[in-house]
Amino acid sequence: MRERVRRWAGVRPSRVLPPILRDRRAAAGAVAAVVALASAANSLPKTWNHLDREHDRYAAMDEVERRHAFATQLGVPGDPLDFFAANVGRGDRVFYQVKPSGLGHFLDLPQSVAAVGRYYLLPAVAAPHLRRANVVVSWEQDPALLGVELGEQQRAGLQLLFVSRIAR
């Protein structure tokens, strides 16, 4: 059959036509290339539009919005974070005293504030227990209720947001 095709095509055997194995590999490679190109063509509009949409969404944000985006996405307002960050620093071990409240399906308010603070307040680190902390960050809570002796304390205006140093 191969020879008949070669004779019909008027070509000399094995000089012009590649060996049958290479033919098949080339055919399989061509099929794969078609699948790959079809895959790319299928993705192109979706991916390109997604990149465009997302770019426009984030490019419109100012620097502060970008900095707070991860917290606001979670339902935690960003401004108090800047107040806390300004009053804690390297070497601080922070205990989060947060008003018990629901927030989302995934995390409640205390869990959310603690999670956000673990990133935002670095290089201050989180302390799992009050006894291992040297600073209390209070969110809509009165730090006096903790029953520990507090030293220096900052309050964000009249809001119930405090950064209190524990007196040791």
Added chain:
Amino acid sequence: MNVRLVGILEANALMVVFGLGLSPLLGFRPRALLAERLALAYAVGFTATGILAAELAAVRVPTDWWLLAALAAVTLLLARRRRGGATATPVAPARLDALTIVALIAVGAVLAKTATLLAVKPLLEFDGWAIWATRARALYEFGGATGAVFTDATYPALQHPLLLPGLEALDGRFMGAFDGTLIHLQLLGFAVALAGGAWALLRPVVAPPLLAATLLAIVLAPAFSDQLATNYADIPLAAFVALGVACLAAWLRTDERELLVGAALFLSAAALTKNEGEFFALAAYVAGACVCGRGRLRPLAIAAAVTVALDAPWRIWIAAHHVDVAEYSLGDLVDYGYLREHSDRVGPAAHELAGQILRTQAWSYLVPLALVGIVGALALGAHRAGVFAAAWLVLAYSGLLVVYWISTNPVTSNLYNSSNRTVDSLVVAGALLAPVLLAPASAAERAEERGAGEREQGGEAVRGAP
């Protein structure tokens, strides 16, 4: 241009210089074409910098700009001295057809478009900031893996290695501050290393049009660009795994030393990117050992030993700091009672993982592409590489399944939160294997076929002898 952006560009430029020096020292052949030389240099320099940053973080040494600059200078100097006596013939450039050129330009365009998003994308997705950016910023602030962020169970995912955070901390040092938006640009490095590394290393052994089309299909897959921008480690892991597994498959077909070096480099980086990477690398070496033949077991074992040696410092660090994996215990793997008690997790996990792999909305036709490659290799004579690819995919899938089986997290939320990401490496690596599996027979394979044919003929002659 803002100063921080210049900083991150400087860091990546130094990685290229480091790669230019390191590539010949590791045994990669020089590329005649400048574009290919730079692509290989970036892939090698970027990966080596990531490994270095992860290793040094474990011993609390910050990877600073001067360290990277010094390494780049020293390796360049050593490579220059070595080049004097070296006789390695450069890899000749290929004559590219129009389809390949268009596909490569399209890959560049997609990556450039992705860069415009990454330059303005804030930290947003939960694990992206709660795990990865927190660890990166802590490395930036403390200079290494020290303190509560890395050892206290208050912080999540303590078991994850430090390659991605190490690179982002390095960028922070170049930028002079930890910028939660601009660090996303470093994520583009994984996509560039994947495309550039695959092109520079695999192009000499595969059909260029298929390789270019495959790379385009990968970078355009919706899940790839979508997840790359999340600052999760799954696409970075997939990039290293895909490069490592494809290089290993190409080595099985060609016996080219530089491909085994590439496999060891990228699989080591995968092991240092995420815990699954250790398993994917192990699976690759096991699958490779099953098919490589006795004569090549030794070099493969050396490559595996390199990966183990590079992974060891992190494992030692984990043991020394008594960091436990919160979600599962490997000891449960040999606890028959535990496995039986949790066997009801296997069905949903297997179903969900397969569903995520087959999701065309996420991966377009990358899975059919991988299947064409494996079936083609098995049907058309590239048996070793075909069996290797199939065995690796089965082992990697089984490994993921086992983790979901022994996990202590509720199976529904566990799968809901992660199954779309944990399959990344399987899909991307499966797709990148296709051009390797369908490549023309290499000189080594043709010699092997000739040898087998001669042995067969010799056998027939002996049988036919009176």
